[in-house]
Amino acid sequence: MKTRITIVVVAFLLMTLGLTGPAAQAQGPCNLKSLTGTYAIAEKGSSAILDPNSEPYPLHWAGALSPFVAIGEVTFDGNGIGKGFYWIRIGSFSSGPDPVPVEVTVTELNADCTGKLQFPFNLFGSTYTVEERFISFDNGRESRSIPTETGVPTLTYVGETHRIGKPGDPPNSCGQQTAQGSYLWTVENLVRFDTPYPIFSDALLIRMNVSMTGEFTGTLYEKLGPTGNIELPVWGTTTVNPDCSFVSILNIDFPNLGITATAPVRGVLYDEGKKAFGLNMNSGPIGTQYSFGEAVRIGQ
Numbered sequence: 001m002k003t004r005i006t007i008v009v010v011a012f013l014l015m016t017l018g019l020t021g022p023a024a025q026a027q028g029p030c031n032l033k034s035l036t037g038t039y040a041i042a043e044k045g046s047s048a049i050l051d052p053n054s055e056p057y058p059l060h061w062a063g064a065l066s067p068f069v070a071i072g073e074v075t076f077d078g079n080g081i082g083k084g085f086y087w088i089r090i091g092s093f094s095s096g097p098d099p100v101p102v103e104v105t106v107t108e109l110n111a112d113c114t115g116k117l118q119f120p121f122n123l124f125g126s127t128y129t130v131e132e133r134f135i136s137f138d139n140g141r142e143s144r145s146i147p148t149e150t151g152v153p154t155l156t157y158v159g160e161t162h163r164i165g166k167p168g169d170p171p172n173s174c175g176q177q178t179a180q181g182s183y184l185w186t187v188e189n190l191v192r193f194d195t196p197y198p199i200f201s202d203a204l205l206i207r208m209n210v211s212m213t214g215e216f217t218g219t220l221y222e223k224l225g226p227t228g229n230i231e232l233p234v235w236g237t238t239t240v241n242p243d244c245s246f247v248s249i250l251n252i253d254f255p256n257l258g259i260t261a262t263a264p265v266r267g268v269l270y271d272e273g274k275k276a277f278g279l280n281m282n283s284g285p286i287g288t289q290y291s292f293g294e295a296v297r298i299g300q
Contacts, residue, residue, distance in 0.1 A: 030113035034140040038075040040270040045157025066091040067290035071277040080106030094283030172242035178273035182299035190290040200225030214238045
């Protein structure tokens with residue numbers, strides 16, 4: 001009797017932990033249909049010149065290292081063709097606040113959910129072919145990628161995708177209600193000052209409350225280079241597009257200086273608005289040179 005009771009208890013624990021039955025089923029073989037849907041995309045990395053004394057690559061700073069970040073959105077059909085857009089920053093270059101259209105082709109997809117894709121990358125009138133190796137998981141809901149070929153020979157990065165919304169949702173399923181609630185943004189920047197001042201690393205926490213109309217207020221906490229304990233009020237507006245991309249104007253008040261700084265932010269919401277990628281599109285020889293933000297909804 002004791003042995004039988006033990007077996008029953010163990011079986012119950014296995015079922016509770018999801019180690020038996022349908023709940024334990026692994027991801028099935030991948031096919032183009034499993035990749036169908038709209039995805040939020042983020043890519044982060046850098047380009048490092050091997051010989052700093054050589055002729056510098058375009059878009060690099062005076063130093064040998066140039067940060068890279070891109071965010072966007074792509075919708076794949078059942079034939080492995082994806083159409084979408086992106087925003088990009090590399091070095092001091094920004095693609096600007098308008099989204100750049102892109103078409104992506106899945107050129108290889110294996111049953112183990114590894115594959116390759118290609119897309120054209122237009123830069124200063126020249127077109128390069130970018131190829132990435134990716135691994136899809138969670139039944140196509142997410143993937144990670146690295147480039148195998150880029151337009152800038154020393155450029156490398158890691159990419160991630162997240163399927164927007166639930167499977168079967170229409171491609172245009174977002175509205176102002178998608179971004180309503182309390183959000184916590186974590187942001188990493190590089191900020192360049194006038195010569196001979198250096199480039200400072202910058203980290204932000206921004207807590208904001210977004211209304212149904214898209215207006216928000218909040219507080220920014222910052223560590224900028226050697227300075228710390230920065231706490232500033234922020235306010236602005238967010239407009240959510242039907243495809244789940246958004247346009248934000250972030251205003252930062254500096255009460256001691258009597259000025260307000262403004263950042264045009266572009267991004268994509270995913271996971272039904274619970275999370276987002278964002279990018280500050282300001283550009284120029286000084287100021288924010290690299291910027292990448294991620295948000296999570298922390299309350300309604």
